Amino acid sequence: MSLIQYHFNVEKDDFDRAGEASSNIKKILRQLGIDAAIIRKVAISTYEAEINVVIHSLGGVISLEIDTSSIKITAKDRGPGIANIELAMQAGYSTASDKVREMGFGAGMGLPNMEKCADKFEVESVVGIGTTITMHMYI
């Protein structure tokens, strides 16, 4: 059972607000007095997941759940899904548009970096339905 739960809507292509969910999550963790190094890892990986929802998906929800032993971040979107997860996980692989690249994204580093930051990392995806990234950081 998680003691604390928050949910944040993330809109497709909303570059002005992209990062707000991660920013709010970072502030909540800081108020709870979580260790700064752990907060940093959560913030970086949540932000990568949030940007992916903005640039690659049709929109979704980022959730924060905290219990006594871990912080759980879930990024669940409404599609289009990832056909080949193994390929998507490779550093340098990206299908980002030129517009997204001009904004500083599309290096193909997001998913590998999330995996590196998280103590436990899972990608589930169904083409046409959506993608769910689940990350746990132990506290």
Place this chain on the structure above:
Amino acid sequence: MKINEIKELLCAEILCGGEFLSNEVNYAFGSDLMSDVLAYVKEKTVLLTGLTNTQVIRTAEMADLNAIIFVRGKRPDQDLVKLAMENNIVLMLTTDTMYTASGKLYSNGLEGTKI
């Protein structure tokens, strides 16, 4: 290196965070790729970049970066500056290119992020 020394070396204009100029940074990182910044930087780092959209500030916020140098005289808009102020991030503007600004800082002893 003190942030104020960076300002002097680059003849930079301070856009916000003037109250933090006596803070120290240990490393610098130059990139226009925010995911590379997120993957490689450590704490107490100054970022040199030619990008001026608000995601640069979000990136700095998430990665706990202390300061950002906008190179080639690219001036960010007020919304970006406001977001940086809320996050206690120093912003400065230099007319130097990425290469020249990096060279000046490196030759004066500021190390690059080790990757």
